[in-house]
Amino acid sequence: xxxxxxxxxxxxxxxxxxxxxxxxxxxxxxxxxxxxxxxxxxxxxxxxxxxxxxxxxxxxxxxxxxxxxxxxxxxxxxxxxxxxxxxxxxxxxxxxxxxxxxxxxxxxxxxxxxxxxxxxxxxxxxxxxxxxxxxxxxxxxxxxxxxxxxxxxxxxxxxxxxxxxxxxxxxxxxxxxxxxxxxxxxxxxxxxxxxxxxxxxxxxxxxxxxxxxxxxxxxxxxxxxxxxxxxxxxxxxxxxxxxxxxxxxxxxxxxxxxxxxxxxxxxxxxxxxxxxxxxxxxxxxxxxxxxxxxxxxxxxxxxxxxxxxxxxxxxxxxxxxxxxxxxxxxxxxxxxxxxxxxxxxxx
Numbered sequence: 087x088x089x090x091x092x093x094x095x096x097x098x099x100x101x102x103x104x105x106x107x108x109x110x111x112x113x114x115x116x117x118x119x120x121x122x123x124x125x126x127x128x129x130x131x132x133x134x135x136x137x138x139x140x141x142x143x144x145x146x147x148x149x150x151x152x153x154x155x156x157x158x159x160x161x162x163x164x165x166x167x168x169x170x171x172x173x174x175x176x177x178x179x180x181x182x183x184x185x186x187x188x189x190x191x192x193x194x195x196x197x198x199x200x201x202x203x204x205x206x207x208x209x210x211x212x213x214x215x216x217x218x219x220x221x222x223x224x225x226x227x228x229x230x231x232x233x234x235x236x237x238x239x240x241x242x243x244x245x246x247x248x249x250x251x252x253x254x255x256x257x258x259x260x261x262x263x264x265x266x267x268x269x270x271x272x273x274x275x276x277x278x279x280x281x282x283x284x285x286x287x288x289x290x291x292x293x294x295x296x297x298x299x300x301x302x303x304x305x306x307x308x309x310x311x312x313x314x315x316x317x318x319x320x321x322x323x324x325x326x327x328x329x330x331x332x333x334x335x336x337x338x339x340x341x342x343x344x345x346x347x348x349x350x351x352x353x354x355x356x357x358x359x360x361x362x363x364x365x366x367x368x369x370x371x372x373x374x375x376x377x378x379x380x381x382x383x384x385x386x387x388x389x390x391x392x393x394x395x396x397x398x399x400x401x402x403x404x405x406x407x408x409x410x411x412x413x414x415x416x417x418x419x420x421x422x423x424x425x426x427x428x429x430x431x432x433x
Contacts, residue, residue: 137405140324144318151305196265209255322405323380341403342403344403363376
C-alpha cells in the first residue's frame with residue numbers, strides 16, 4: 087500500500103525548492119555582475135592614459151619626371167621595397183643625346199677658333215715688338231740728324247697701329263674663351279637633363295602606386311611612381327583640448343592594431359596647435375562630431391627597420407598616450423611586445 091504525503095510534507099518540499107531556486111538566481115546574478123565588472127575593467131585605462139582611434143600612415147613621395155619624354159623602362163612594381171638611390175625608372179634620351187652631340191661639336195669649333203685667335207695674338211705681339219724696335223732706332227737716328235721727323239713719326243705711328251691690332255686680337259681671344267664656356271655650359275646642361283631622365287628613390291620606401299608603363303609619354307612634372315617613406319610611419323589620433331594640452335611632445339606612446347595581441351611602442355612627435363573636426367576615417371561618430379586636436383604617434387625607425395615586411399599603411403588600431411605630469415606605468419596589455427623583438431633606447 088502506497089503512502090500518501092501529508093500536506094505538511096508537501097509544503098516543506100516546496101519551501102526547499104523555492105530556497106534552492108532563489109540561491110541559484112542570486113549566484114547567477116552575482117556571477118554575471120562579477121563578469122561584467124571584470125570585462126569593464128579590461129577596457130578601462132588607468133588615470134593619466136588616453137586613447138584614440140586611428141590608422142597607420144606614412145609620408146608619400148611622388149617620383150616625377152623633371153622633363154617631358156617617353157618612358158623607356160619602369161623597374162619597380164607596386165609593393166616593391168626600394169632602397170635609397172635605387173633606380174626606379176628611365177626616360178628615353180635619344181633626342182637629348184643628339185642635342186648633346188651637337189653642343190659638343192660646337193664646343194670643339196669654339197675651342198678651335200680660340201686657339202686660332204691665340205695664334206693671332208702671338209703673331210701680333212711679334213709685329214708689335216718689331217715696330218717698337220724700329221721706333222727706338224728712329225729716336226736714336228733723329229738725334230744725329232740721320233732721319234727726318236717724318237720718319238720718326240712714321241715709325242711711331244706703325245708702333246701705335248701694331249699695339250691697337252694686338253689689343254683687338256687679345257679681345258678676340260677673350261670673346262672666344264667666353265664662347266667656349268657658353269658652349270660647354272650647354273653640354274653640361276644637357277648632361278644634367280640626361281641625368282634627370284634616371285628616376286631614383288630618394289629614401290628607403292615601398293612602392294604604393296605605379297602610374298605609368300614603358301612606352302607612355304609623360305609631361306614635365308608627370309608622376310611615374312608614388313612611394314611611402316618607411317622612415318616616417320605614424321598614427322594620428324584625435325584628443326579633446328583638456329587631454330591634448332597635457333600630452334608632451336617626445337613622450338612615450340603605444341599603438342595596438344585591430345586583432346593584434348601586442349603593443350607597438352611609439353613617441354608623440356606632434357600636437358596640432360589648432361582644433362579641427364576629426365576626419366571621416368575615425369570610426370566613432372561621436373568623435374567625428376567634436377572639435378579635437380591632432381596628435382601624431384611616430385613609430386621609431388629602428389623598430390620599422392626590423393619589421394619592414396610587416397609595415398602596412400592603412401592598418402587600423404588604437405593609439406595610446408600618457409599625460410604629464412607623473413604619467414602612470416603602462417598596463418600589462420600595453421607592455422606586451424612583438425614576439426622576440428628587442429627593446430632599445432629609441433623605443
